[in-house]
Amino acid sequence: MCYCKDCQAFARYLGSAELLEESGGTDIYQTLPSKVTFETGQEHLACLRLSPKGLLRWYASCCDTPLGNTLSSPRVRMVGVLTKCISDPEALGPVQAMVNTSGASGEPVEETGRRQVIFAFLKRQIGAMLRRDHQTPFFDTSGALVVTPKVLTKEERQAATP
Numbered sequence: 001m002c003y004c005k006d007c008q009a010f011a012r013y014l015g016s017a018e019l020l021e022e023s024g025g026t027d028i029y030q031t032l033p034s035k036v037t038f039e040t041g042q043e044h045l046a047c048l049r050l051s052p053k054g055l056l057r058w059y060a061s062c063c064d065t066p067l068g069n070t071l072s073s074p075r076v077r078m079v080g081v082l083t084k085c086i087s088d089p090e091a092l093g094p095v096q097a098m099v100n101t102s103g104a105s106g107e108p109v110e111e112t113g114r115r116q117v118i119f120a121f122l123k124r125q126i127g128a129m130l131r132r133d134h135q136t137p138f139f140d141t142s143g144a145l146v147v148t149p150k151v152l153t154k155e156e157r158q159a160a161t162p
Protein backbone atom coordinates (compact mmCIF):
# COMPACT_ATOMS: atom_id res chain seq x y z
CA MET A 1 0.00 0.00 0.00
CA CYS A 2 1.59 3.25 -1.12
CA TYR A 3 0.46 6.52 0.41
CA CYS A 4 2.68 8.83 -1.62
CA LYS A 5 1.03 11.94 -2.98
CA ASP A 6 2.10 11.07 -6.52
CA CYS A 7 0.14 7.82 -6.52
CA GLN A 8 -2.83 9.77 -5.24
CA ALA A 9 -2.34 12.44 -7.91
CA PHE A 10 -2.28 9.72 -10.60
CA ALA A 11 -5.68 8.35 -9.53
CA ARG A 12 -7.12 11.80 -8.96
CA TYR A 13 -5.92 13.15 -12.31
CA LEU A 14 -7.78 10.29 -14.02
CA GLY A 15 -10.91 10.96 -11.96
CA SER A 16 -10.47 7.65 -10.14
CA ALA A 17 -9.98 8.87 -6.58
CA GLU A 18 -12.54 6.23 -5.53
CA LEU A 19 -9.86 3.60 -6.19
CA LEU A 20 -7.83 4.94 -3.27
CA GLU A 21 -8.15 3.38 0.14
CA GLU A 22 -9.20 5.40 3.12
CA SER A 23 -6.29 7.73 3.99
CA GLY A 24 -5.37 7.87 0.29
CA GLY A 25 -3.48 4.57 -0.05
CA THR A 26 -3.01 2.91 -3.43
CA ASP A 27 -3.03 -0.87 -3.18
CA ILE A 28 -0.27 -2.10 -5.49
CA TYR A 29 0.86 -5.59 -6.43
CA GLN A 30 4.50 -5.59 -7.51
CA THR A 31 5.39 -8.22 -10.05
CA LEU A 32 7.36 -8.87 -13.22
CA PRO A 33 6.17 -7.19 -16.42
CA SER A 34 6.31 -10.61 -18.09
CA LYS A 35 3.40 -11.63 -15.87
CA VAL A 36 1.22 -8.94 -17.44
CA THR A 37 -0.46 -9.45 -20.80
CA PHE A 38 -3.14 -7.47 -22.53
CA GLU A 39 -5.48 -9.87 -24.28
CA THR A 40 -7.68 -7.19 -25.82
CA GLY A 41 -7.79 -3.42 -25.99
CA GLN A 42 -4.04 -2.87 -26.21
CA GLU A 43 -4.81 0.13 -28.43
CA HIS A 44 -6.23 1.88 -25.36
CA LEU A 45 -3.04 1.52 -23.36
CA ALA A 46 -1.82 4.98 -22.43
CA CYS A 47 0.84 6.39 -20.18
CA LEU A 48 1.38 9.54 -18.21
CA ARG A 49 4.10 11.06 -16.12
CA LEU A 50 3.50 13.54 -13.36
CA SER A 51 6.80 15.22 -14.28
CA PRO A 52 9.30 14.82 -17.15
CA LYS A 53 11.32 12.20 -15.26
CA GLY A 54 8.49 10.75 -13.21
CA LEU A 55 7.45 7.11 -13.02
CA LEU A 56 5.56 5.79 -16.02
CA ARG A 57 1.97 5.54 -14.93
CA TRP A 58 -0.12 3.36 -17.21
CA TYR A 59 -3.84 3.58 -17.72
CA ALA A 60 -6.66 2.60 -20.06
CA SER A 61 -7.45 5.66 -22.13
CA CYS A 62 -10.97 4.42 -23.00
CA CYS A 63 -12.21 4.76 -19.41
CA ASP A 64 -9.22 6.48 -17.72
CA THR A 65 -8.72 3.54 -15.37
CA PRO A 66 -5.27 3.54 -13.75
CA LEU A 67 -3.52 0.21 -14.35
CA GLY A 68 -0.03 0.33 -12.92
CA ASN A 69 3.42 1.88 -12.69
CA THR A 70 6.78 1.03 -14.22
CA LEU A 71 10.19 2.63 -14.30
CA SER A 72 11.38 4.17 -17.54
CA SER A 73 13.89 1.43 -18.33
CA PRO A 74 12.77 -2.01 -19.48
CA ARG A 75 15.88 -3.33 -17.76
CA VAL A 76 14.26 -2.75 -14.40
CA ARG A 77 11.78 -5.57 -14.45
CA MET A 78 9.08 -4.20 -12.25
CA VAL A 79 5.47 -3.31 -12.59
CA GLY A 80 3.25 -2.21 -9.75
CA VAL A 81 -0.26 -3.26 -10.75
CA LEU A 82 -3.12 -1.50 -9.04
CA THR A 83 -5.02 -4.31 -7.35
CA LYS A 84 -8.29 -2.50 -8.00
CA CYS A 85 -7.81 -3.52 -11.65
CA ILE A 86 -7.54 -7.19 -10.78
CA SER A 87 -10.76 -9.20 -10.87
CA ASP A 88 -9.89 -11.19 -7.75
CA PRO A 89 -7.55 -9.10 -5.57
CA GLU A 90 -8.27 -11.43 -2.63
CA ALA A 91 -6.15 -14.06 -4.39
CA LEU A 92 -3.10 -11.83 -3.90
CA GLY A 93 -3.21 -12.24 -0.15
CA PRO A 94 -2.95 -9.59 2.54
CA VAL A 95 -1.13 -6.25 2.25
CA GLN A 96 2.53 -6.78 3.12
CA ALA A 97 3.80 -3.25 3.46
CA MET A 98 2.58 0.27 4.10
CA VAL A 99 5.00 2.77 2.56
CA ASN A 100 5.34 6.52 2.08
CA THR A 101 2.87 6.94 4.87
CA SER A 102 3.80 10.59 5.38
CA GLY A 103 1.46 11.18 2.42
CA ALA A 104 -1.51 9.61 4.21
CA SER A 105 -4.45 11.82 5.02
CA GLY A 106 -6.37 11.72 8.30
CA GLU A 107 -5.18 9.37 11.03
CA PRO A 108 -1.41 8.65 10.84
CA VAL A 109 -0.60 5.30 9.21
CA GLU A 110 2.32 3.26 10.49
CA GLU A 111 5.12 2.59 7.97
CA THR A 112 5.79 -1.17 7.72
CA GLY A 113 7.46 -3.67 5.45
CA ARG A 114 9.59 -1.34 3.32
CA ARG A 115 12.66 -3.53 3.70
CA GLN A 116 10.73 -6.65 2.69
CA VAL A 117 9.39 -4.85 -0.40
CA ILE A 118 12.91 -3.90 -1.48
CA PHE A 119 14.21 -7.39 -0.80
CA ALA A 120 11.37 -8.99 -2.77
CA PHE A 121 12.00 -6.55 -5.63
CA LEU A 122 15.72 -7.42 -5.76
CA LYS A 123 14.98 -11.13 -5.59
CA ARG A 124 12.55 -10.84 -8.53
CA GLN A 125 15.08 -8.76 -10.49
CA ILE A 126 17.92 -11.20 -10.04
CA GLY A 127 15.69 -14.20 -10.76
CA ALA A 128 14.39 -12.57 -13.94
CA MET A 129 17.91 -11.63 -15.07
CA LEU A 130 19.16 -15.17 -14.58
CA ARG A 131 16.17 -16.58 -16.47
CA ARG A 132 16.59 -13.92 -19.18
CA ASP A 133 13.01 -13.00 -18.55
CA HIS A 134 12.58 -9.67 -20.29
CA GLN A 135 9.09 -9.95 -21.71
CA THR A 136 7.14 -6.77 -21.18
CA PRO A 137 3.96 -5.36 -22.69
CA PHE A 138 5.15 -1.80 -21.97
CA PHE A 139 8.26 -1.68 -24.18
CA ASP A 140 8.96 -3.01 -27.67
CA THR A 141 11.86 -5.33 -28.44
CA SER A 142 14.17 -2.36 -29.07
CA GLY A 143 13.46 -1.10 -25.54
CA ALA A 144 11.28 1.81 -26.66
CA LEU A 145 8.00 2.56 -24.94
CA VAL A 146 4.95 1.22 -26.79
CA VAL A 147 3.21 4.59 -26.38
CA THR A 148 4.42 8.14 -25.87
CA PRO A 149 3.72 9.27 -22.32
CA LYS A 150 1.75 12.41 -21.69
CA VAL A 151 3.69 14.61 -19.27
CA LEU A 152 1.48 16.65 -16.97
CA THR A 153 2.06 20.35 -16.72
CA LYS A 154 2.96 21.73 -13.30
CA GLU A 155 -0.56 23.13 -13.06
CA GLU A 156 -2.18 19.79 -13.94
CA ARG A 157 0.02 18.03 -11.43
CA GLN A 158 -0.69 20.55 -8.71
CA ALA A 159 -4.43 20.40 -9.32
CA ALA A 160 -4.39 16.61 -8.94
CA THR A 161 -2.14 16.48 -5.86
CA PRO A 162 -4.02 16.24 -2.55
Ligand SMILES: [Zn+2]
Pocket residue numbers: 002003004005006007008026100
Ligand atom coordinates in the same frame (compact mmCIF):
# COMPACT_ATOMS: atom_id res chain seq x y z
ZN1 LIG B 1 3.20 5.94 -4.44
